[in-house]
Amino acid sequence: MNWLKDHPRFAIFFCLILCACNNATKIDEENTVQNITWSEHIAPIIYKNCTPCHRPGAAGTFDLLNYDDAVRTANKIKFATQTRFMPPWPADNGYSHFVDERTLTEKEIAQIKSWAENKMPRGDSAKEVQAPVFYKGSFFGKPDLVVKMQKPVKIKGNGTDLFLMIKLPYQLLADTFVSYVEFVPGQTKLVHHVNGHLLSYNADRTFNYMSGETILEDAHANFKEAYEKMNITYTDKKEPALPTLMPNVVYYLPGYTPPVYNEDIGGFKIKKDGAFFLKNIHYGPSNADVEDSSYINVFFRKTKPKRPVFETQMGTFGISAIEPKLIVPANEIKTFHTKVTLQSEISILSVNPHMHLLGKTFWAFALGPQNDTIPLIKINKWDFRWQYYYTYLHPVKIPKGSTIHAYGTFDNTDKNPFNPFHPPRQIEQGEGNESMQTTEEMFQFIFTYMPYKIGDENISLKR
Numbered sequence: 527m528n529w530l531k532d533h534p535r536f537a538i539f540f541c542l543i544l545c546a547c548n549n550a551t552k553i554d555e556e557n558t559v560q561n562i563t564w565s566e567h568i569a570p571i572i573y574k575n576c577t578p579c580h581r582p583g584a585a586g587t588f589d590l591l592n593y594d595d596a597v598r599t600a601n602k603i604k605f606a607t608q609t610r611f612m613p614p615w616p617a618d619n620g621y622s623h624f625v626d627e628r629t630l631t632e633k634e635i636a637q638i639k640s641w642a643e644n645k646m647p648r649g650d651s652a653k654e655v656q657a658p659v660f661y662k663g664s665f666f667g668k669p670d671l672v673v674k675m676q677k678p679v680k681i682k683g684n685g686t687d688l689f690l691m692i693k694l695p696y697q698l699l700a701d702t703f704v705s706y707v708e709f710v711p712g713q714t715k716l717v718h719h720v721n722g723h724l725l726s727y728n729a730d731r732t733f734n735y736m737s738g739e740t741i742l743e744d745a746h747a748n749f750k751e752a753y754e755k756m757n758i759t760y761t762d763k764k765e766p767a768l769p770t771l772m773p774n775v776v777y778y779l780p781g782y783t784p785p786v787y788n789e790d791i792g793g794f795k796i797k798k799d800g801a802f803f804l805k806n807i808h809y810g811p812s813n814a815d816v817e818d819s820s821y822i823n824v825f826f827r828k829t830k831p832k833r834p835v836f837e838t839q840m841g842t843f844g845i846s847a848i849e850p851k852l853i854v855p856a857n858e859i860k861t862f863h864t865k866v867t868l869q870s871e872i873s874i875l876s877v878n879p880h881m882h883l884l885g886k887t888f889w890a891f892a893l894g895p896q897n898d899t900i901p902l903i904k905i906n907k908w909d910f911r912w913q914y915y916y917t918y919l920h921p922v923k924i925p926k927g928s929t930i931h932a933y934g935t936f937d938n939t940d941k942n943p944f945n946p947f948h949p950p951r952q953i954e955q956g957e958g959n960e961s962m963q964t965t966e967e968m969f970q971f972i973f974t975y976m977p978y979k980i981g982d983e984n985i986s987l988k989r
C-alpha cells in the first residue's frame with residue numbers, strides 16, 4: 527500500500543473500480559437466490575409473455591397457467607429463455623414498437639435463471655398477481671357467432687403438404703356489422719396458413735349455398751369448376767359471375783391473432799346469408815391419420831363502421847414488383863427489394879412481413895418527401911414459424927409522396943438450418959398457388975391502413 531500512498535491518483539482509480547464492483551454485486555444480489563420469487567417476479571413475466579400461447583387450445587406445447595406448471599417445467603423455461611427461443615418475437619424492438627410486444631429484458635431472463643436454479647420459491651402468495659383468464663376457444667372472449675366446418679378435414683399420415691379449399695356457410699336473422707373474425711385452428715401443429723374470404727348472397731338467389739361440397743383440393747387455376755361443385759356461384763344466371771367476395775377476412779399463421787382496434791377503427795357489414803370461404807388452407811405434413819375441425823369466431827359490433835381499414839401487399843402477388851426477380855440461386859445469400867410511392871396520405875396500422883424457409887432478414891421503412899426515414903419494421907433473424915401481424919402502438923402517418931421500401935434477404939446455403947433442400951437447389955417464386963408451398967419462396971410486405979386524418983398519431987391501438 528505504500529505504493530498507493532506515493533501514487534494518489536491510482537488510489538482514486540482503484541477505489542472507483544472497487545466501488546463499481548461493489549455496486550455490481552448489489553445488483554446481482556437483488557437478482558439472485560432467495561429474493562427472486564414466483565409471486566413477485568416470475569409470475570408477472572410468465573403470465574404476460576408465455577401464458578397467452580401456453581394454455582389449452584393455444585399453440586404452445588405445454589401449459590403455463592400457475593405456479594405448479596412453472597415449477598414442473600422450470601428447467602425448460604430457463605433453457606428456452608436463456609437461448610432466446612421463447613417468447614418468439616422476431617421484430618427488432620430497438621427499431622419499432624408494437625402492441626402486445628412479447629420480449630424479455632436481460633434482467634427478466636436472469637431472474638428466471640436464478641429462480642429456476644434456486645428451488646423455485648413461491649414467496650408471499652398474497653403478493654401474487656392474478657393469472658390471466660382466457661375464454662376457452664378464443665383469444666378474445668365469447669364470440670357472437672361460431673361458424674364450424676360441416677364435416678372435419680381428414681388428413682392422411684402420408685407426410686405431404688395438403689392444400690384445400692373449405693366453405694363454412696352460415697345463416698343469420700339479419701344483416702350484421704362485424705368487428706373482427708378469428709380463425710381457431712384445430713390441429714395447431716398442422717395448420718400452416720389460412721387465407722379466407724367472405725361470400726355474401728342476395729335474398730333473391732335461387733341456389734342453395736348451404737349445400738354442395740364443403741371441402742375440395744385446392745383448385746389451382748380451375749376455380750369455376752370448384753365453385754360449381756361447392757354450390758357457391760356460377761350456378762345461377764341471375765347472379766353476377768362471382769358473388770360479393772370480400773378478400774382477406776380470415777387469416778391465420780402460427781402465433782397469429784387478428785389485430786383488434788377500438789370501436790372507431792375497422793369493422794364491416796355481413797349479409798344475413800353468406801359463407802366464409804377458405805380459398806387456401808395449408809396443412810403441413812403429418813405422419814399419422816388425423817382429423818381437423820378448425821372453426822371461425824365472429825365478433826359483432828353494434829354500430830356502423832366509421833373508418834374502414836384497407837389492406838394491401840407489396841411484392842409477390844402485390845402492387846409492386848420485386849427487384850431483381852425472385853430467384854435465389856443455390857449456395858447464395860441474396861437480397862431483394864420492392865417499393866411503392868404513395869399518392870395519398872395514409873395511416874398504417876399493422877404490418878406483416880412474409881417469406882418462407884429461406885428468409886434471413888427483413889426490413890421495411892418509408893422515405894418521406896423530405897427524405898426523412900419513417901421506420902416500419904426490422905427482423906434481424908427471420909423465423910418462418912412466427913409471422914405476426916404487428917400492430918403499431920399508434921397509427922403511423924405516411925405522408926403523400928413517400929416511398930415505402932422493403933428489403934428481404936434469403937439464405938439458400940447449407941448453413942441455413944431451415945433450407946428444405948440439401949444440397950441446396952435454386953428456389954424461385956412459384957406460379958399461383960405453387961408459391962404457397964413452403965419449398966417455394968415468397969417475398970411480401972403486407973400492411974393495413976386507413977386514409978390519414980389529423981390526430982391519428984395520438985390514437986392508441988392497444989386493445
Ligand code: HEC
Pocket residue numbers: 571572575576577578579580585586587588602603606607612613614628781911
Ligand atoms: C406466440 C406463442 C408463444 C409464446 C408467446 C410463447 N411460446 Fe413457448 N412455444 C410456443 C410454440 C408454438 C412452441 C412449439 C415450438 C416448436 O416446436 O417449434 C413452444 C415451445 C416452447 C418450449 C419448448 C417445447 C417443449 O415442450 O420443451 C418451451 C420451453 C417454451 N415454449 C417456453 C415458453 C416460455 C417460457 C415462454 C414465455 C417466456 C413462451 N414459451 C412463450 C408458443 C409460444
